[in-house]
Amino acid sequence: MISTPIPGTIPAVSAIIDGATITAASGPPIAVVDPATEEVIIEIAEAGDALVDRAVAAARRAFEGPWRRMDVEARQAALRSCADRIDAATDELAILETANTGIPIGQVRDRQIARAAYNFRFFADYIGQSTSELYEQDPNYLTFVRREPVGVAALIAPWNAPIALGSMKIAAAIAFGNACVIKPSEQAPLGVDRLVELLQEILPTGLVNLVNGRGVTTGDRLVRHDQVDLVSFTGGTATGRAIMAAAGQGLKPATMELGGKSANIIFDSADFDQALDAALLSIFTTNGQQCLAGSRILVQRGIADRFIEAFVARAKALRIGHPLAPDTEIGPLASRRHLDHVLGFVPVSDRTGVQLLAGGRRAPGFDHGNYIEPTVVTVADINDRICQDEIFGPFAAITTFDTAEEAYALANGTRFGLVSYVWSQDIATIMEAQDRLSSGIVWCNTPMMRELRAPFGGYGDSGVGAEGGRACEAFYTRQKTVSIPRRPLGLRKLGAR
Structure with missing residues (x-):
């Protein structure tokens, strides 16, 4: 019988906040199980309200810091370094992901870990080529549209492809200048936990934080937090409805990539x-x-x-x-x-x-x-x-x-x-x-393929919104219209005598 060679000693990660891995938490233990043996790999203490609050506060501080105003070239370099770090850890990440999900390791290594690295490279390329709108039809004004980051993103990853899909959310959120808190599925957190640890080696402190816990507790607290500005979720349709309803109460933009019956x-x-x-x-x-x-x-x-x-x-x-x-x-x-x-x-x-x-x-x-x-x-x-x-x-x-x-x-x-x-x-x-x-x-005439430049999203119960280059830019940024006179204006002088 093959046993799963988990690399090193896995910390029981409850949260990663401000670059520090937190293993002690007051929440109930969550068993992480190897589906090939049905043995418990590790037990993780759930991140309670206090840890969620700390994670969001760390993301807020990072968002207010220099990252969002950094030169695009510098941000691109950081994203590409993230991709290189994922490549270097391919075997370690693949073993963790396989142990936690049961997906054959060849598919994990060649598709999902490779995709995770590509996600960061893709958004590094994208932000270097994105353009803004300029309107000059009015002879008296130039009007242009800026896109600015929204703030703190709550990202919730699924259990079926945690690293591949979780990294898509992280890369997109930070590429456009946001900070984030990601919550992996409580069923399959190990790969995302290690991914976020690796990213701490490269990114500014607090830019990417993580909390582990169940959706109905940790996830709900994260989505409803008044310092969270937008929510991205991939998972089941029933859960998506609940998350979107909670986000809607705070008027938070949300994308939901949900189920399918293709x-x-x-x-x-x-x-x-x-x-x-x-x-x-x-x-x-x-x-x-x-x-x-x-x-x-x-x-x-x-x-x-x-x-x-x-x-x-x-x-x-x-x-x-x-x-x-x-x-x-x-x-x-x-x-x-x-x-x-x-x-x-x-x-x-x-x-x-x-x-x-x-x-x-x-x-x-x-x-x-x-x-x-x-x-x-x-x-x-x-x-x-x-x-x-x-x-x-x-x-x-x-x-x-x-x-x-x-x-x-x-x-x-x-x-x-x-x-x-x-x-x-x-x-x-x-x-x-x-x-x-x-x-x-x-x-x-093709099986599954992803063109990251194009939107990926569904109709009906398959979700709301989309992921992809322009779709992510629209979601993770907000528009600011700026109008400037071309020449001095002749304004009416109200009240002048």
Whole structure:
């Protein structure tokens, strides 16, 4: 049995404030569990109200300091140094993230840690090229629009890709001159804890702070704090509603990147092998625990039998194993609670219109750990809960369609609208599909990719707002309009005699 070689001695981080790591707190202990063994890695004392207050106060002092007025070139250099420090710690961060999430280490190292470093480099580049608006239509005035940082950002990271998505928020917030307090998920804090510790080596004291704790306590205190100016959250839709309501009471801008139930439409005219490979990637990487997963696979009838047979065979052949094993393709789900949630969608034998083709049970051969077999079902009715609720696991639902109109109706028949996938070699089909699909992102003839210059955000229950270059600039800055006369003004002299 593989054991997780946690690098060094992990401190039980309750908070990181003003550059100092705080391990002693009065809050109740939170167990951080290795999903591969179900053993407790460490217990962290929850950051209570007093630590949250200290973290926000530290961020406020840093925001009022020189960072936001620093030359862009100097800020760029700091961001790039952050990226270099992440690169240097790739193996350490990857092991921590894998131990805490169960994601296969190859996927963590090559995608998520690499993405974290790129996030800082991207925003370093972006702030060096951003421009301002100038209006000179009025012959008497020049009017320009400045963008200034908002203040202290509360950032709440998810448990499925903590470093990759948490670093996106940190990099964006500080690139535009803000300070921040990040709260990782209480379920998976270890990678973000270490990331923030590393950033202290480079950034000004108090610019990036961290508090650990549950959402209903530490998170709620952070979001409602009167010195927090804006809130960014990635996670589940129900939690997002509560956070947005709390932020709204303080009139705080908020972005919510929430759930998904994405349709992957495969037309008869698709490149069959590419579509098959991509469909497997889009639902089974990251153990299926990703909001952008192509969990609903819609296949045109002409290729449906061939596709389903090939897809099921490949799903059954996926290598389930310890996430640190180099050949593992599916690791354990993040928690026992989540494993039970995913298994709760497995159809029983008497379900009408639903057929179990693969998986649907805990993976055999594992005495411990939250391992599940990759699961594939066919579903006839799009209103079935399998096609409506976010399962968030290695669970694919396949539905057959006849016409393009039927495909669009099936794809849009959900309250979510994050991502759509379309596969066809016919350009007219692709152009029609991207116009008809109700989602914030449409990926055509490609699996998952992120263009950080473009907005990433969803429709409906998939969220409010977006992340990306210009979208983050709009969120993490506020506009100031400045008008200056071109020449001395001839003003009326009220009251002159």
